[in-house]
Amino acid sequence: MDWDIIVLIILYLFFIAYLTIKGRIKKIGSLKIFIISILFTPFIGLICLLTSPEKITYDVTQYKCEKCGYFFTEKHIYCPNCEKEGVKVLLTESINVMTG
Numbered sequence: 001m002d003w004d005i006i007v008l009i010i011l012y013l014f015f016i017a018y019l020t021i022k023g024r025i026k027k028i029g030s031l032k033i034f035i036i037s038i039l040f041t042p043f044i045g046l047i048c049l050l051t052s053p054e055k056i057t058y059d060v061t062q063y064k065c066e067k068c069g070y071f072f073t074e075k076h077i078y079c080p081n082c083e084k085e086g087v088k089v090l091l092t093e094s095i096n097v098m099t100g
């Protein structure tokens with residue numbers, strides 16, 4: 001048993017895994033990086049990763065009413081829709097990560 005080969009294979013797989021994780025923040029995406037790294041060695045995968053522009057992400061805070069299902073982008077304590085009907089429904093805050 002040649003342990004050097006096993007260590008190299010493990011490092012190789014770790015390198016692919018690392019590139020795949022890194023690919024998430026890039027426009028090219030993890031899946032393409034993974035496929036490229038498997039088919040054309042992780043070195044080509046690394047080049048693709050480095051040349052791919054970064055994904056632009058921004059957080060959008062939304063306030064959702066559980067009763068009427070309406071989303072609001074402005075902050076309200078109670079749902080304005082339901083408040084008109086005389087019902088005070090607390091809005092639940094959710095942060096959505098948008099990619100551009």
Ligand SMILES: [Zn+2]
Pocket residue numbers: 065066067068069070079080081082089
């Ligand atoms: Zn509502």
